[in-house]
Amino acid sequence: xxxxxIAPSILSADFARLGExxxxxxxxxxxxxxxxxxxxxxxxxxxxxxxxxKALRDYGIKAPIDVHLMVNPVERMIDEFANAGAxxxxxxxxxxxxxxxxxxxxxxxxxxAGLVFNPATPLHYLDYVMDKxxxxxxxxxxPGFGGQQFIPATLDKLREARARIDASGxxxxxxxxxxxxxxxxxxxxxAGADMFVAGSAIFNQPDxxxxxxxxxxxxxx
Ligand code: DX5
Ligand code: ZN
Numbered sequence: 001x002x003x004x005x006i007a008p009s010i011l012s013a014d015f016a017r018l019g020e021x022x023x024x025x026x027x028x029x030x031x032x033x034x035x036x037x038x039x040x041x042x043x044x045x046x047x048x049x050x051x052x053x054k055a056l057r058d059y060g061i062k063a064p065i066d067v068h069l070m071v072n073p074v075e076r077m078i079d080e081f082a083n084a085g086a087x088x089x090x091x092x093x094x095x096x097x098x099x100x101x102x103x104x105x106x107x108x109x110x111x112x113a114g115l116v117f118n119p120a121t122p123l124h125y126l127d128y129v130m131d132k133x134x135x136x137x138x139x140x141x142x143p144g145f146g147g148q149q150f151i152p153a154t155l156d157k158l159r160e161a162r163a164r165i166d167a168s169g170x171x172x173x174x175x176x177x178x179x180x181x182x183x184x185x186x187x188x189x190x191a192g193a194d195m196f197v198a199g200s201a202i203f204n205q206p207d208x209x210x211x212x213x214x215x216x217x218x219x220x221x
Contacts, residue, residue: 004189004219006212007032007066007175009199011047012146018052019059021203028208029216032064034177034197035086039071042095043144050077050084057085064088066135068116068177068197070143071095074102082109090114090137090175093125103132114175118142119151123161130168135195136161140188141178146199150179155191162192182211186218 008030013021022033035053040046053065064087071077072095081089089106093115096102106113114135115125119142126136138157141148158176165172175195176188185196202211 003194004216005031005173005195006215007034007195007197008202008208008212009034009036009146009177009197010203011036012199012203014203015048019056019061022056022059022061022063025202025208025212026061026063029212030063030202030208032066032088032195033061034199035065035067036199037067037069037071037077037081038144042072042092043070045144050080053081053084053086066090066175066197068137069095070116073097075105078102078105078109082106082111086111088112088114088135090116090135092116092118092121092143094118094121099125100129100132103129107132107134114173116143116177117157119154119157123157123164126164130164130170130172133172135173135175136165137175137177138193139178140176140180143178147204148179150181150184150188154178155187158188158191158193165192182214182218185215186221189219 038045038047066088067086069091074091112134116137140154176193177197180198
């Protein structure tokens with residue numbers, strides 16, 4: 001997959017004006033809406049659930065919604081988010097008892113399925129399910145909060161994940177989440193990522209279009 005996708009994390013958006021924020025960031029050139037779901041159990045923070053996803057669809061948001069589940073257990077949230085309009089659903093393998101079944105459950109809903117790897121979680125969870133994932137998401141921070149620093153060891157892990165994807169011959173997206181900025185996105189892409197989540201880098205600036213254009217310029221260089 002040669003093209004790059006920019007997926008702003010709405011965790012850093014103004015939740016009091018969420019519909020407008022999502023519209024604005026899509027108009028600014030974003031490809032995908034990254035939707036962080038935290039349960040105060042798998043991660044130490046509490047965010048938004050399927051009702052908010054459905055509210056964005058009802059508000060008129062047509063772009064793909066990439067639901068990143070940081071919840072345990074995951075099974076029920078898969079059904080709820082699929083019914084609420086999710087396009088992609090990813091979950092952490094440590095949070096699921098039946099990883100293969102959950103991936104299948106996501107695809108049965110017609111959504112794209114993915115596994116998310118915490119910084120210290122090994123990629124071997126992929127060994128027997130490569131044919132069941134559409135997305136591999138590597139966390140480059142420990143999940144729970146926006147605005148953290150990119151962990152450099154993730155670059156080697158990206159190269160390893162890229163090699164696995166290329167060896168599989170499958171059209172799997174390699175997504176990166178955490179600490180992605182204009183000044184490191186080129187290096188991250190060179191390590192193999194093709195889908196970039198960015199929360200604070202976009203929403204903490206007044207001009208979302210400028211940040212996204214700067215990121216694309218870095219990716220083209
Ligand atoms: C962290 C979330 C990320 C987060 C990224 O747990 O999964 O999506 O919002 O935020 P930044 O881009 O600020 O690191
Ligand atoms: Zn995320």
